Amino acid sequence: MIRIVVHLDSRKLQRLASCGRVFMPIEEAVTPLLARLRAGESAAVDRLWFHYFPRLTELAHRQLQGVPHAAAYDEDVALSAFKSFCRGIGEGRFPDIADRDELWSLLITITLHKVFHVARDAKRLKRGGNQKFVIDNRSGSRWID
Secondary structure: OOOOOOOOOHHHHHHHHHHHOOOOOOOOOHHHHHHHHHOOOHHHHHHHHHHHHHHHHHHHHHHHOOOOOOHHHHHHHHHHHHHHHHHHHHOOOOOOOOOHHHHHHHHHHHHHHHHHHHHHHHOOHHHOOOOEEEOOOOOOOEEEO
16 A cells, blocks of 8 residues: 655655755745746746756655556656646746745645655556566566566
């Protein structure tokens, strides 16, 4: 059973937020970037993308570990989460996001929702359910229950 917590307490949020601290630092304040993003400026999207995409990918990768057939989707999940965020900003859905902490919290939440959907879909019977793929050079590779 896969369980993903979407309502995060402050300790869990801090632990998840620290998963990407080694990536490229953002050189300008996030608040003006958010304003520029809301105004439709593509350079703001690029700056946020280069800063947050690796962190989102790492978060998705960690959350998808152990999910059959889903581990390869970490970048797809991060891309989808960032796209949903940008679309939401463009539609005016996140007016209260004002700083880097609020932005990171929102991106974590969106990413965890996407991870949940990928994990749920990977467990569907038409996708192999709980089967595992075993690589065996002697008897051949196969799906097992």
